[in-house]
Amino acid sequence: MIKLLLPLLLAPVLAYAQAGDEKDLVFAGQSYPLTLDVKAKSDGQVTYAGRFSELPGKDYDVVLLQGLMPEPDMRLDLLGKGRSFFAADVEYRQTGFRRFPNGRFWARYKAPSLTRQPVKILVTDLGLKNNQSLVIYATELLTEGDLREREAPAEVSTAAYVPEPDLFVPAAAPFKLHRRAEWKANPPKEAYTRHAPFFFTLHHTQAHYPKTFDDAVIEMQFIQDFHQNGRGWNDIAYHFLIDPAGNVFEGRPINVLGSHVKNRNTGNVGISIMGNYHAPAHDKFTQLTQDSFVAVGRYVKDTYTVNISSFYAHRELGKTDCPGDDLYAKMSLLRGLVYAPQLPQPVEVPAQPVQLPPGPQAESLRQLLYYLETR
Template identity: 50%
Template sequence: MTATLRLALFTLLLAPSFSHAGLKTGSEDNAVFGGLPYPIEAALTAGQKLGVVGFETPYSLTPAAEYDTVLLQGEMSDPALRVEIAVKGRSFFSAASVYAPSSSRRFSNGRFWARFSVPLTRQPFKLRVVNLGAADGAKLSFYEAEMTVESLSREAPPPPAEKPYIPDPSLSLPYSAPFKMIRRAEWKAELPKSSYTLHQPFYFTLHHTQGNYPKTPEAAISEIQFVQDYHQNAKKWIDIGYHFMVDPFGNIYEGRPIRVEGAHVLSRNTGNIGISIMGNYHPPVSNPVTPASAGSFVTIGRYLKDTYAVNVSSFYAHRDIGNSDCPGDDLYARKAELRDLIFTPQPAPLPVNLSDAPPLTPAQQQSLTRLKTYLLSIEASPQ
């Protein structure tokens, strides 16, 4: 090997990796780990030693731009598990840098989130699970693993306040709205971190939560409480990002007030109403889209159409206007059907009272007279 070739090879080994096959800065999509589908399932086997890495993914694809924050959310069966990330070294000779969460939380039902702060980088990373004394067979599911830049993804930090910000009730959906909604107070929402930005709705976006698929209405309330906590404390948003959430039973939950900006599509929130159906509608999970949840989405869409003059070209799915797989392939396949149900004129309802019915035609009147005559003849005939 010539000296020139050796020098070229040595330079290549020392050079940082700049493959642009991954995600953009401020991306809303998940990192890709060697083709592993979400949710990424980690199961600890019997006999693993305490404090050792019991599971790790391959390195992610290299992002197309820099990131300084990694956000994870999922489900953890045992609190004696710790999630870490390992960011790949910048050269062949550099070791990976391992990071513990800068903040995290696990709910009593196992739902968890973790936020990692790292120096600004473009390097791939891997997910790791460490056993701190968990029971044999403990499991952890990663529903999301998002790379972002904090300054681009977080909302403006709340100013110092002498007292909590309590939104004006007039910002919310009026009680005269033609559908029932579970209000923030009913699902025990936390107060927003600071004041909202007002807006006038003129389009709306379909999402899925890419999280837990509630089996009961009580589980749905636990899930929306988790989503708010994840948005406020992991993503550093003022409040839950969506305006409405819908559970599989068709219950509609109030998120942000309808007259304020949400935080559900990167840089596309002014005038945009976010409606999220709880669950994961992307393969291989593919939760079923229930008639009740689809019907409630249509109900909200019709209200927006009638109240804010939203037209058929102003209905989007998240992936239409953002770098995301949301709302999943299966729910996205229903978009045209939902659009038609919202915007196609519906037939007039049948009259409730006979007095409201249109007059009978002569043929209908003749048939009715014959029927009455026949019934009277039956009553008059001997038994």
């Protein structure tokens, strides 16, 4: 019983970050993913100016966005609403930006001080040739202190960190795993913290839905860069990620602390499905993805003796709609498949040749065997 309650009681100081549901800025009449129609105008002109968001429900001094920017010839700016009717709106300073060749981007902005003021999105034309649609998958309102994974920074070593081999899923795992080296993962920013898994959690990335293996590899690289450099975390948040073709990618080593559920990371293995499984996106949860998730789930369950009551959806552990309504509706099915009794595989015993005795009885036995085999 204690083991079953631990996921709900633990709140380790080293594991308070989360990933998977970021919709802090609410814009009237719009739902995520936000699609901004950007018109090609003269270079340097503001081509999109949205309305201010609704009043945020918490203090912030950092705004973090991520989405899809098809062309690089535009600039994304944020304004904070003036604190009074007579006060001017405040331009937030961009403190980080990265756009990948496939258009995936993240951007981080700093407000002058802690605030709860609404936010407006502006887009400036930097030489667009055609009209574009800028997609924003997620927005987060944070404080400067949130941009790290630990309460206090670890001491920085000048020696290259090489994780111990026993932190990783072994080569004999019963599913194909695309290792970190294959998708060209960056090393962690500091040494990993070990943990002993005893439960696991289903997520969705709430973002890009890869169409090819190469696209999924770039998405892995983007997510890691966003988590490490956008959010300031040690590494990619999840332990496994699965694309629509059923490819399973290795995130953090399974035996180290992840960063995917707020205050619920110790002992928790994070498995995230690439795509957005919440209205209005409704990405398709393919049979290949389901089969791969079940294989990974069974491995975690069998290797670490995880009870069925210790397999969660993210929303069951925190205030979030992750893994989306569409995936959450499949939780009963997935629990049943992961925990279904597995029949033992039949063992083939090679047939042994019949040794016939010497003498006159041999011919009679040959005729009898022929008769039995041809009936």
